[in-house]
Amino acid sequence: MTLERMKKAALFTRLIAYGFPIPPSNPSEVKNVVVVGAAFAGYIAAHVLAASLPRDGRYRLIIIEPHSHFNFTWVLPRFSVVGGHEHKAFIPYTPDFFARSPKGMVQWVRDRVTCVQKHNVVLRSGDEIPYEFLIIATGSTVPHGLPSRVDTEDREAGIEILRAMQARIKAATRLVVAGGGAAGVELATDAKNQYPDKSVTLVHSRQAVMHRFGPELQESALNGLRTLGVDVILGERVDPQSADGKFITLASGRKVECDCFINCTGQKPASGLIADLAPKALTPSGHIRVKPTLQIDDESLPNVFVCGDVAETKAANTNSRIAGQQAEIAADNVVLAALGKKPSYTYEPGWADQVIKLTLGMLNLAQCDTCAEGGEQLLYSVRSQRDAVRGRVI
Secondary structure (H helix, E strand, O other), X not given: OOHHHXXXXXXXXXXXXXXXXXXXXXXXXXXXXXXXXXXXXXXXXXXXHHHHOOOOOOEEEEEEOOOOEEEXXXXXXXXXXXXXXXXXXXXXXXXXXHOOXXXXXXXXXXXXXXXXXXXXXXXXXXXXXEOOEEEEOOOEEXXXXXXXOXXXXXXXXXXXXXXXXXXXXXXXXXXXXXXXXXXXXXXHHHHHHHOOOOEEEEEEOOOOOOOOOOHHHHHHHHHXXXXXXXXXXXXXXXXXXXXXXXXXXXXXXXXXXXXXXEEOOOOEEOOHHHOOOOHHHEOOOOOEEEOOXXXXXXXXXXXXXXXXXXXXXXXXXXXXXXXXXXXXXXXXXXXXXXXXXXXXXXXOOOHHHHOEEEEEOOOXXXXXXXXXXXXXXXXXXXXXXXXXXXXXXX
């Protein structure tokens, strides 16, 4: 059975369990279930809710998302370097995805939530939408855009931003990349692989690249960088404001030749929208504290759930797999609450959540599986040049 058929079968099972469409008996009594954000976590949560909420007309699902298209962030580091594929990073949202729901049950609002209040969300447009249940799936953001995020909400503008980055890298002779996480390692190795005659330097503040993972992956990533000819400077920070087109200065005062600087640091959870509502639920890192049921850790807000990168769940490596798991749990708990039951599904980080596949140039791939016992297995794979443009989509 194909994955798509399995998904359809699962949705059909949900429809049987929760009921087939029934026209609303009194539209004025319809309550809103609001999902803020439709990236990996939010879109999956909306999918589950559309299939699982009671079909008796009591609830309306509203998805609020500012982007015109789903931004497939995994491929952005590669498409910042390799041209001709940038349009693939923007996947159309398909409203007919929710066609099985009763007419009017699912609404898509293209806007940005700026503030969450106890009973309403406030939009950038000034509109307010009341909610009975709320799922916050706003993910994370960076202040400087690529290669981790595209700093625009429009597909065509995003394509042009990627092309501009490609042109910058192509025109450069001395490229400096700050940040030794996945985005920095992937961009640096892709750039050196694509343009072997360029000088590429990676600067990382820790003593090992990919420092959130085990020593085997760290060593593999470092070897992959150096094998391609990337200069790696560890234990140093870059002063981004010092870039003058010729040099960039490190925190130690050391100057590095640089005519193109790319910042791959600074990713933070997009949690500002609850700063006034639940300031004590925010961690020092800006994540939102949650209970195992993914309800926000605030007893006054039992109807607010959080999932994905923005949630503090003790997951060692946030990724789309974790986001999807959390989205399903949060959505199923909302359904239980809508049925008058106590949310009982819980999320606990597992060993599979810590798996990462990291590209090291156009052909090499390092896969790290961190087991529950703390052991680590490292696998390698070599693919064709044609497959390489897919980046981490494997």
